[in-house]
Amino acid sequence: MTSDAIVETELDHLLGEVAKxxxxxxxxxxxxxxxxxxxxxxxxxxERRKTDKSEALAIVLTTNGGIVEVxxxxxxxxxxxxxxxxxxxxxxxxxxxxxxxxxxxxxxxxYYSRLxxxxxxxxxxDRLVPALGxxxxxxxxxxxSSKTPLTDAEISVLIGAFDQAELYEFTQARELSISLxxxxxxxxxxxxxxxxxxxxxxVTMATKKARARSIAKALSDSxxxxxxxxxxxxxxxxxxxxxxxxxxxxxPGQQLTVAxxxxxxxxxxxxxxxxxxxxxxxxxxxxxxxxx
Numbered sequence: 001m002t003s004d005a006i007v008e009t010e011l012d013h014l015l016g017e018v019a020k021x022x023x024x025x026x027x028x029x030x031x032x033x034x035x036x037x038x039x040x041x042x043x044x045x046x047e048r049r050k051t052d053k054s055e056a057l058a059i060v061l062t063t064n065g066g067i068v069e070v071x072x073x074x075x076x077x078x079x080x081x082x083x084x085x086x087x088x089x090x091x092x093x094x095x096x097x098x099x100x101x102x103x104x105x106x107x108x109x110x111y112y113s114r115l116x117x118x119x120x121x122x123x124x125x126d127r128l129v130p131a132l133g134x135x136x137x138x139x140x141x142x143x144x145s146s147k148t149p150l151t152d153a154e155i156s157v158l159i160g161a162f163d164q165a166e167l168y169e170f171t172q173a174r175e176l177s178i179s180l181x182x183x184x185x186x187x188x189x190x191x192x193x194x195x196x197x198x199x200x201x202x203v204t205m206a207t208k209k210a211r212a213r214s215i216a217k218a219l220s221d222s223x224x225x226x227x228x229x230x231x232x233x234x235x236x237x238x239x240x241x242x243x244x245x246x247x248x249x250x251x252p253g254q255q256l257t258v259a260x261x262x263x264x265x266x267x268x269x270x271x272x273x274x275x276x277x278x279x280x281x282x283x284x285x286x287x288x289x290x291x292x
Contacts, residue, residue, distance in 0.1 A: 007268050012281045014261040015060075019281075021257045022086060022108075024056025030265060031276020033066025033096045034289050038073040041278055045081055048280045056084035059104070060258060065095025065116070068177045075103045075184065085188070088248070089113040090262045092231060098219065099177055103184040105191070110248035110255055114231030118177045118219045178216045185212040189244070215241050 001009075019026035025048065029041070057078065078085055087093070087104040094116035101107050101115060109115075190208040195201060218224065218241050225232070234245045248255045269277055274286035 004272070007264070008284045011261070011264060011268065011279060011284060014257075014264060015279060015281055017257045018058060018060060018088075018261055019054075021254045022056075022058035022088070024054040024058060024082075024084065025052050025280070026058045026060065028060040028261070028265060028277070028279040030060075030062045030269065030279075031274075031287065032289055033063055033070050033074075033100070034276075035067060035070055037276065037278070037287060038070045038077065040285060040287060041074055042077045044278055044280055044283050044285055045077060047283060049081055055082060056086070057082040058086050058088060060088045060090060060261065061093045061097060061101060062089075062091045062262070063093055063097035063100075065097050065119070068096050068099060068173055068180065071096045071100045071103075072176075072180060074100065075180075079103075088258055089115065090258050092116070094231075095119050096177075098232075099181050099184075102181050103188055105188050106244075106246050107189075108246045108248050108254070109234040109237075111234070113234060113248070115237065116232055117222060117225040118181055118216070119222065174220065178220050181216045181219065182209070182212040185215060193244075211242065215243055 087101040098115040
């Protein structure tokens, strides 16, 4: 047996321990959310479903984000096969990764975990461009022009740096991100939210939708978070956004199980030079952005 095969066998074992700790089956996704990875994930899940018929899936997610349309197809695929989906964030799930996590029935985080603003990214050449910053800068210049004359430099930027077709594409990606987050929170995260925490009053569908709108608005406010890569902690999500986050710190058995898996996965990916990987037991699948 090769050294790689030995490591992947141990990864299978550790991911199996994650599955036991959270109930059901388990999947790990580490890397960018790019076109093509949704197809790879579909094939992996369909292969796994030939031997495992669990109703629940625990997803260990680490990503700096990516394309929101890919997230949309990924969630459709996952929900086609599993009734209960829980997301575990050992490190970070930014941007489109935050939107993906919000499609879960539960989100598990510890003090170190971070989600982020829902700033969709658009592929431009060999890089991904955050849409919110692009749109906000354009809107700032337009607002300023309605009050005071723009400088020659600002006019040059307004004319040369902003393509109207791109602006429309970026705006649509932003609106899709907000819409998906609102819908998924109501459908999945809030589905068992029937009474308020303090006063134990019945929670209506209107209340769920209002809470989802409030969270989506806050997470899409670039002025609030200042940076595409701004990390939002579990405490901020709970206390400022009123979003229920399950506490990994209070469950040391689950936390240690996830940490053991995550450490080996990261070490292995670095050694092999993998920029991304999707893993279900017996199905470790690396990928690179340039492949898609």
